[in-house]
Amino acid sequence: MTTRFKRVWHRPQGFTLIEVMVTLTIIGFILLIVFGSFRLGLSAWEKGESMKNEYQKIRILSELISRQIKSVVPYKIKTQKAEGDYLGFEGKAQSLKFVSAFSIKAKNPEGFVYAVYQFRKEGREGSRFLLYEQRALNKDFFEEEPREELAVSLLEGVSDVRFEYYQKEDTLKNRTEGWVQEWSAKEEKELPEALKVTITYEQGGNEKMEIPLELLIPMPAYQFEGIIGGQVSPLQRIIQERLRSTGR
Numbered sequence: 001m002t003t004r005f006k007r008v009w010h011r012p013q014g015f016t017l018i019e020v021m022v023t024l025t026i027i028g029f030i031l032l033i034v035f036g037s038f039r040l041g042l043s044a045w046e047k048g049e050s051m052k053n054e055y056q057k058i059r060i061l062s063e064l065i066s067r068q069i070k071s072v073v074p075y076k077i078k079t080q081k082a083e084g085d086y087l088g089f090e091g092k093a094q095s096l097k098f099v100s101a102f103s104i105k106a107k108n109p110e111g112f113v114y115a116v117y118q119f120r121k122e123g124r125e126g127s128r129f130l131l132y133e134q135r136a137l138n139k140d141f142f143e144e145e146p147r148e149e150l151a152v153s154l155l156e157g158v159s160d161v162r163f164e165y166y167q168k169e170d171t172l173k174n175r176t177e178g179w180v181q182e183w184s185a186k187e188e189k190e191l192p193e194a195l196k197v198t199i200t201y202e203q204g205g206n207e208k209m210e211i212p213l214e215l216l217i218p219m220p221a222y223q224f225e226g227i228i229g230g231q232v233s234p235l236q237r238i239i240q241e242r243l244r245s246t247g248r
Contacts, residue, residue, distance in 0.1 A: 058201070061155055062215055065117075068102045069195055069217045073112060075099035079140045087185035088142055091165050091192070094119040097142060105133045105152060112136040116146045119161035129158045129199070160200040165192035194218050 075088040090097040096117040103113045116132040131154050132146035165183035169176055183192050197215040 058155065058213060062199075062213065064104050065154075065197065066215055066217050068100045068104055068115060069098070069197075070220060071100045071102035072098050072191065072219055073101055074191060075112060075136060077140055077142055087189070087191065088114070088136075089183070089185035089191055090142060091163055091183040091195070093163060093181045094161055096163050096195075099136045103133060104131060110135070114141055117161075117163075118146075119158070127158050127160075129154045129161050155199065155201060157202045158199060159202055160198075162198040164196040164198075166194040166196070168193055191219055 072089065076085045077088045078085055088097070088099045096115075098115055099112050100115050101112055104115075106113070112135070113133050114136040118130045118132070119127065120130060121127045131152045132150045133152075134141075134147075134150060164179040164181065167175060167177065167180055167183070167188075179196060185191055195217045197217065199213045199215075201211060201213065
């Protein structure tokens with residue numbers, strides 16, 4: 001009697017080393033994709049929040065600057081010089097001096113403030129858009145340089161600031177209507193009708209781009225908004241169109 005033996009092969013329990021390595025490799029790729037997507041989304045969210053905060057800061061700053069310039073007063077500077085008292089307003093392409101009824105720095109302002117805006121290029125250290133403020137006292141403070149300890153940096157990342165001043169047509173002075181780069185109330189004996197501020201600031205990380213912000217600000221102290229003979233002045237029409245386009 002022959003006994004037959006049937007050989008039975010049993011598969012070892014568990015996974016082989018190769019299967020484990022392949023599985024771990026696949027899981028590693030999946031985790032790499034998941035965490036990469038999460039990090040990309042987080043970076044985009046942080047960038048969006050940073051841009052939102054920057055836009056909010058620029059919007060608030062532009063409103064404060066507009067309000068202070070709109071509050072310019074025809075302040076007479078007292079002087080002992082031969083030319084006598086003169087209007088406290090001096091504007092150049094990258095700086096502006098005036099007296100205002102509104103203070104940006106003071107929480108509880110008392111009286112008028114003497115304000116100075118300056119744009120400074122400081123080489124490798126970058127550029128700064130500065131504001132100086134102090135109380136307007138009855139003296140010739142226009143002849144003094146602003147004290148550095150009063151300087152406040154208004155906006156970082158600014159590459160350029162330009163001021164322009166709107167003058168009316170004057171045939172006696174052989175002067176045409178339009179925007180000019182400088183305005184001295186001491187010589188003109190009056191304030192400009194309006195003021196335009198163009199602030200160019202940089203945005204972005206490695207690839208920075210320059211974005212201009214333009215503020216067209218009427219000056220009620222000049223009373224330009226008065227309608228003469230039922231006709232709206234060209235400047236008033238420009239400002240009305242600009243305000244209408246910005247939704248203000």
